[in-house]
Amino acid sequence: SRSLNLAVIPGDGIGQEVVSEGLKVLSAVLPQDVKLETKEYDFGAKRYRATGETLTDADLDALKRHDAILLGAIGDPSVPSGVLERGFLLKLRFAFDHHVNLRPSKLLPGVATPLAGQPEIDFVVVREGTEGPYTGNGGTIRKGTEHEVATEVSVNTAYGVERVVRDAFARAQARPRKKLTLVHKNNVLTFAGHLWTNIFNRVAKEFPEVTTDYIHVDAATIYLVTDPARFDVIVTDNLFGDIITDLAAAVSGGIGVAASGNINPSREFPSMFEPVHGSAPDIAGQGKADPTATVLSVGLLLRHLGYAGEADRIDAAVAADLTERAALGTRSTSQIGDALAARVAG
Amino acid sequence: SRSLNLAVIPGDGIGQEVVSEGLKVLSAVLPQDVKLETKEYDFGAKRYRATGETLTDADLDALKRHDAILLGAIGDPSVPSGVLERGFLLKLRFAFDHHVNLRPSKLLPGVATPLAGQPEIDFVVVREGTEGPYTGNGGTIRKGTEHEVATEVSVNTAYGVERVVRDAFARAQARPRKKLTLVHKNNVLTFAGHLWTNIFNRVAKEFPEVTTDYIHVDAATIYLVTDPARFDVIVTDNLFGDIITDLAAAVSGGIGVAASGNINPSREFPSMFEPVHGSAPDIAGQGKADPTATVLSVGLLLRHLGYAGEADRIDAAVAADLTERAALGTRSTSQIGDALAARVAG
Numbered sequence A, B: 001s002r003s004l005n006l007a008v009i010p011g012d013g014i015g016q017e018v019v020s021e022g023l024k025v026l027s028a029v030l031p032q033d034v035k036l037e038t039k040e041y042d043f044g045a046k047r048y049r050a051t052g053e054t055l056t057d058a059d060l061d062a063l064k065r066h067d068a069i070l071l072g073a074i075g076d077p078s079v080p081s082g083v084l085e086r087g088f089l090l091k092l093r094f095a096f097d098h099h100v101n102l103r104p105s106k107l108l109p110g111v112a113t114p115l116a117g118q119p120e121i122d123f124v125v126v127r128e129g130t131e132g133p134y135t136g137n138g139g140t141i142r143k144g145t146e147h148e149v150a151t152e153v154s155v156n157t158a159y160g161v162e163r164v165v166r167d168a169f170a171r172a173q174a175r176p177r178k179k180l181t182l183v184h185k186n187n188v189l190t191f192a193g194h195l196w197t198n199i200f201n202r203v204a205k206e207f208p209e210v211t212t213d214y215i216h217v218d219a220a221t222i223y224l225v226t227d228p229a230r231f232d233v234i235v236t237d238n239l240f241g242d243i244i245t246d247l248a249a250a251v252s253g254g255i256g257v258a259a260s261g262n263i264n265p266s267r268e269f270p271s272m273f274e275p276v277h278g279s280a281p282d283i284a285g286q287g288k289a290d291p292t293a294t295v296l297s298v299g300l301l302l303r304h305l306g307y308a309g310e311a312d313r314i315d316a317a318v319a320a321d322l323t324e325r326a327a328l329g330t331r332s333t334s335q336i337g338d339a340l341a342a343r344v345a346g
């Protein structure tokens, strides 16, 4: 009999609520012969306030033993900006070499979008997850004085860029439209830009069926609101990916439905799956949070672990639920979870 | 009698067409007693291809003698990405210390926007223009090999950040809503983020009437499409400003109407005014380009030089023209210029 050994990190704010629903749907969709084991970890603001710890070496050793990680949300106004982000979220992405940060965007019929005319949106962003301006390189001199200088260093390696570009080409090749767009700012960030562009063009030769395209990140934000249908797969740097995936989420149904996977395709370390939204402390504990993004993240998790049929059922359940949502009125977090669990089981 | 001694840089693609209309409107709006002198410069792709030059020391000396610079657009597919951007546009911004990159966004009634429900949009972005990831710091080792490493260094100084933050507070103070939002990514780019945030909070104390706000750049792209009315004045770093102003232009009428000023408030060097759009080689020479963004840039130029009444007349003429546009059918570049010139003169 098979087993799925999951690390669960509810985290802060609405994290606990949405993760509960994610697990509910996971249990409902998993085949009977798969033994689901979950272990909860208490990372986040509470533990940081109590102990000063964000993520220790012992924590990393413990997490390593799981097949995958499901995360709710990390972040709280009581903790200074950057402490949990750099000390937990980014530390984990870097420690487990989550270099493929996968963020699909699909606008379903009937789902609200701020864009006029309900455009067709169905693309996936492959965001590099371990390099660029996210490495923490840089520093500050003469801090707090009028002569302070602060630097941030974006680090880009051929090794790091090639593996994510190759992953994105393979994903584009597997989709019906077979189109891959590189998003960068190679006219200004010429050092990193040339590296990305040259590797992209070289790897493209190995995928002759994939149509390629390049656009600057500033222009990409324009197309995301005027012509999102032009995108199929996008590959981009860590920071540009951070920015355009929030915009992509906003135009394709909101961050309430935006899922993400922090993936290590080699499976050397467990991959982590999390909704794109944050901890939303203003609505925490009120049963108002939408668990859909977490449920879709569970779908990405299942697909990553080889449960493609189960992942398809989750996607179909969410699609059906979203399409009918306008008629359903306001539902609580657990009501939405119940509805999705019923659909995937049925 | 007064004089206005203008450097004119038509540049590439549609640059010549839109600049002609900008000058047409400028002549029409200027008071009779102001002697307008213009000198045209041939910077851009053509000169680069002929001479290999983008902007020489002698060029900078010549430009320095003008009161202001009007630029159409620079860039052509025949020139490798980055050559004209770094060698001309950015070189000029840095040489003339254009640290206030001003980009207003206003959605006028009846103007097409990709957003549903015609939201209220009336804000201005103050983008830092001489620091951040735009300095050209960084480099490449082992170029072209599998061991290549490319870095980009974002440089942020207390001096550079404080002057632009102060400028933005003054602009917010002068507007009815008196609200200033800092956009950064201080939870990840903690070195630069702390510098920006600390200076922002310190300068805020000198402007007690101004309401302040902080949001991450990724979240800012969400608000720009879901709730653009929340913005009044935004101050941000060079790269974040580049990205969000293209999105801002897209939602508030398109880049055909987005103006910008590269301003040196000390007037030590002439400031440069240019439409946000590029050279659009695909429609160049066909009379299809919209000169509105250039005309609005002329308005920013006039306001910078102290011609506030004339700048108001340009804004009003553009507002009237845009509001009636849907009924007017397709017009050529020069027809739009003629209409605007007639309005400001009348």
Ligand SMILES: CC(C)[C@H](C(=O)O)[C@@H](O)C(=O)O
Binding pocket: A085, A086, A089, A090, A242, A276, B187, B188, B218
């Ligand atoms: C919270 C933050 C560190 C994170 C990021 O910048 O990657 C978030 O914005 C995201 O997109 O997952």
Ligand SMILES: CC(C)[C@H](C(=O)O)[C@@H](O)C(=O)O
Binding pocket: A187, A188, A218, B085, B086, B089, B090, B242, B276
């Ligand atoms: C052309 C390029 C150098 C420029 C920039 O990145 O600043 C442009 O995108 C802009 O916004 O003015």
